[in-house]
Amino acid sequence: MSWWRDRWPTVFFLGSAGLLGGGAVATLLGADETARWLWIAATAFGLVVSLVSTARAVQRRSPTVDIIAVLALAGALWVDEPFAGAMIAVMLSTGQLLESRAAARASRELRLLVERTPRTARRVTSEGVTEVPVEDVVPGDHLVVGSGEVVPVDGRLEAAGTLDESALTGEARPVERTAGDDVRSGVVNAGPPMDLLATAPAAESTYAGLVRLVEQAQASSAPFVRTADRFAMLFVPLTLVLAGAAWAVAGSPLRAVAVLVVATPCPLLLAAPVAIMSGLSRAARIGVVVKGGAALEALAAGQVMLFDKTGTLTRGRPELASVVTAGGEGDGTDALRLAASLDQVSPHPLASALVSAALGRGLELSMPTDVHEVHGYGLEGVVDGHVVRLGKASWIVGNARPPWLQRVRRRAALDGSLTVFVAVDGVAAGAFLLEDPIRSDAPRMLAMLRSSGITRTVLLTGDRADVAEAVGRIVGVDAVLADCDPADKLAVIRAESGTARTIMVGDGVNDAPALAAAGVGVALAARGATASSEAADVVLTVDRVDALADAILIARRSRRIALEAVVTGMGLSFVAMVAAAVGLLPPAAGAVLQEGIDVLAIAIALRALLPGRLHTIAMSEADVATAHRLRAEHDLTLGTVEQIRSVADDLTGDDLDLAPVASLLDRLEHQLIPHERADEDLLMPLVDRALGTDATATMRRTHAEIEHQVGRLRRLVAELDGTAGGSAPPPISPEDVVELRRILYGLYAVCRLHNSQEEEGAFALVPATATPQHPSHLPAHLPAMRRRTRS
Template sequence: MRWWREQRETAVFAATTLLLLTGLAFAAAGERDWANRVWVAATVFGLAYSTVALIEAARRREASVDVIAWLALAGALWVGEALAGAVIALMLASGALLEARAQARARRELSALVARAPRTARRDTASGPVEIPVAEVAVGDRLVVGAGEILPVDGRLVDRAVLDESALTGEPIPVERRAGEDVRSGVVNAGQAFRMTATAGAEASTYAGVVRLVEQAQAQSAPFVRVADRVAVAFVPVTLLLAGLAWAFTGDPVRAVAVLVVATPCPLLLAAPIAIISGISRAARTGVIVKGGSALERLAAGRVLLFDKTGTLTAGRPVLTDVVTAADGTLAADEILRLAGSLDQTSAHVLAGAIVTAARDRGLRLSAAEQVVERHGHGIEGTVDGRRVRLGKASTIAGGPMPPWMRHARRRAALEGSLTVFVAVDGVPAGVLLLEDPIRPQAPRMVRALRAAGIGRVVLVTGDHADTAETVGRVVGVDAVHADRDPADKLALVRAEQRRAPTIMVGDGINDAPALAAAGVGVALAARGATASAEAADVVLTVDRIAALADAILIARRCRTIAFWAVGVGMGLSAVAMLVAAAGFLPPVAGAVLQEGIDVAAIAIALIALIPGKTHTVRLPAADLATLQRLYTEHRQVRPLVERVRTVADALDRPPYETGPVRELLDELQDRLVAHERAEEAELLPIMARALGGIEATSGLSRTHAEIEHQISRLRRTVEDLIPEVEPEDVTDVRRLLYGLYAILRLHNAQEEEGAFSLVPEPSRT
């Protein structure tokens, strides 16, 4: 029975084809009677198959247009058109086979996601790895993942790993993950075997969530498909009326049979769902799971886009921006960060990972912390290399009135919207770590791309403070900003916008779930795991790249257009063929052949939706991508040097005015920063010009490269002209130049990250 369910269409097609060809062979040999007998057998076989299909539809309580094919087959037997009956039977079988194959082709990416779900895991035991069913993996289990194996559950790396994340992200370039990083199930080990600790069971892991989303996507029909089904059913009485009129006016039942033969509305029944599922499958290839055809159509219709801020327009995870040292400068910034990172290796706090990552990115050697005590809301304390280190709030670290440098750091953080972690070493306040949730470099470009795709209004709605939200809104280019909004406020805003035009709401947190469910289309960013937002959403991005949303909208609109074209062309040709048959110019045999051609044409048009169309994602050659990744690594490495420009300028606020730090800074700027900017001018800008369309796209960056060198040269001449006894007026010029250089560097870095380094796939940017 299972074989029959899976191969039924192929078997019926093979049987009807064999019978038709056998009849033709008899006819060619002059055995007309035998030919008719074989063709009658083919017709009866087709009639039986059609009867079974009608019974199955009746059991599902679905109206079926197979009644037209059934009447055509019965009519061919009645009027003695055995050859026409055999051709109709072949047409019916080939139509079913075409539908099955086209649906399978359209669902290929979705089915591949489900088929590759991991089923076993290898638990690391004292006696060696033991293979177990993936359902038996428990949180905390130590697992071994061999080369080429799929990660069975979500976990945290014990060893370094090289992973192929293309199944989830669509990016073909393997990425390197460090020990301690979180990894997701469903990705492939592209390097040596490694160990990981399970942080979720199989059902709660990322890939299981993706599979559930795919199953939902396959189960739902689009409104256009449902309308097509209703139109197809309504087409039945029209067909019967036309066939009856052709018979009544001419007295020739063969004309009625001919009308029935060409009247099967296969373009409606096949083309529409194939085009829709092709679009869903195409979107899945880009890392976007669309939960059914209805969601795809509503995505195509969206005109207003609402964004949450955190994790959507911003990275959703803090990064270290600067280290402020105590006024006495007892400890250097790198040493403060090293001690803090060493201590935070043992913490699960949301900021700890950012501090540890920043320390490792700067190449600092982290030590094991001892006697660690962490108290929620108060901070963490422990011993690192014999020194007592404490991280926490200002009140915890200062232990009394804050010194001026700490107050200055707090004021600066408040102005910049940064988070602060205060550091004390051996009971003495030593520094402040400044962290922020950065705007995604590709966010401004993506907003522009969404407008180009037909989104007329972009709204930022967030629970964050107004000043921070307004800053993000200005940078990315939204039309309106609504800050300090709780989930109920977000829900009300979505409903208000929905009354004006079809909406798309994008978010990634549990607090976004109500708004996602209320929007015309809810889009969840679930690249870091399936959340409540993913369950409430209609569209789920499994990639940490919001540009995929613009691509998904283009795909949705394109496949909807293709569906209309496939149906319009197919039904238009069928209508013309019906009229020609009713007029007596199209006999049943020719009509059956013509209808088969119409079906094939309609399905072929629908499958165009699988062909890649216009997207906003820029695909780079492997060599260019490798160069970009190398330059981006260097770009991140010079970020601390950029922040030192401001730190050195701040230190010149009171006598004695030490110019030594300025001279050291200048040497590093010349050796590292200028060399990096020249490398970008020679290598980065040509890549941008090729990818983004000409040298005009790079002229602004080229100009700031020149300005940076000019400002560094002016600063050096100013410092070299200083006499040993530095006067306040001299320091004013130096600070002015330092602050000006700092502003240019910050703006230039932001432009590079948006214009060039946003082309680097997101996994490689973490």
């Protein structure tokens, strides 16, 4: 039955078209009687199909206008107009075939997710590599993924790999991932065999969740389509009245049949679903899975957008913000390298932050040995002969309260940071402060939403008010509501829904009730589907929230095209009906005209499959590669920027040691400044080309300010150590220390602001899945940085 269900539109079309064409050939050859019987057969074929369709609709108690087709076909046989009947049959079969093909194309991207679901995994054990069902994989398992194989579960790479992520993101280019990167199930290993540490069981991995989403997708009719069905039902009595009046006035059933022939509302019944399903296909192509036409239409009608904070406007996973060393010397590079080496084998969510930060700074990690977890405290192991501990302060520092510990706790409280402490060979080495940074594409996404027709944006979060207000100001929302539990979020959504159509965006389990209550719930599932994905109407499978603004444009365009197709098709059909009723259009000519109207309406609807206006920035391959190379350099400078604050924090008036300041100045002049000049020469023109405007004026100004502040620091250090005038340096006064700190803190603030500008205004434009550059691919103008970070 499934084979016939998939192929009957093709059989119907080929059969009716073949009989119609055969009759035309017979007419040309002078065999008029043969042509007549061929057209009668086509009409009978169409009548049988229409009767079956009508009976099924009656059985389902759903409205149907197939009764018009039944009357038109039966009437054509009655008044001996077999050619008109054959044309009606071809018209019906053409519409069914176009709808079937559009549906198949629209669901193609979604079906791929199901067809490529991993079934088995290769697990590494002490006895070797064994193949096990994917359901048996648990977090902490070491897996091998062969070339061309699908990654079976979510995990973390233990060595660099090349991945094809097109099934999830639509991006065709292979992606190079470094050791420590998180990998989603369902992507394909496009390189040599790679090692993977499982971080989630199969049931909680990305593909398992997305398969459930596919099962929900396209499960409901769009409101516009249902309205079209109801409106089409008004056509039945109108058509019967008009046909009856034509029969009564003319005294012949011929005009009534002519009215019935041109009255079949295929534009209304087929064009609207085709446009809506085409919109679903376009959205899926950019990584936005919309669960059916109803969700697509609701997305198009949305006016108020509400956001959860964590994972939506922020990245949703901690990243290293700064390193505080116990001795107050250096930038903590050695401590970070040892800690990240140990964390390579840990499935803990915080482990990825340290591993990614170390690799981003170009550090070469070692494989740890004798690793074991101390429950409730942290992780311990041996790295390069050193015993390394990672975990809570009480385990690392004990009962001591050194000044640096107080500094770490104060900074963590002010910034809302997480802390991980590290000890090497039993001695506390420092602490890592981890933050959940704001997504670099979030401010741009808010601007795009406003240009897409969203009139109000609200941030809803359970976080404390000061943190929420800071995020809200940076991204540019209209209102911020903090300290909200799930019940509070529900209340806000109900209040907002009373005045406008709402869209709620979230990614956590606690967001599921709010997503279900909103007009449209949008879940972010780029790092795995959760309960929020199950409750949502729209799911983003790409890790870019700005795709949501493009999905809204697609939804509104699809709805507009559906309306255009229906109005055009039904308008022309009504004109043809009136013409047939007054005797200007005989049945045969009416059948040909109606076929043309139907094809025109469906062709209008199929425009929804074509690319429309999106916010996507077009960039050349060369510009993308340059941007990623500069982004790698940018990441390498982050440690230098954080060292500015560390050096300033450690400055005291007692026996001031200028050596750390001089070392920092050397790094600024030989690492940071060359990077900023490379940005000036390469990144700024790239952004201007992409946006078509002089969009980098503020970034160029901060480049100049950074160089100015570094120059002031150079002159002050030269004055304090006596190298400026060649004479013995004067004693360093408390005022000198204050001036040094003022310059350093000012420089730190400018650098942090500039980094945010570059991330939001430049790097956020670059496709997220484009191949990143490994630090070893950096140009030669940063040799000092590479030597220092790998020493």
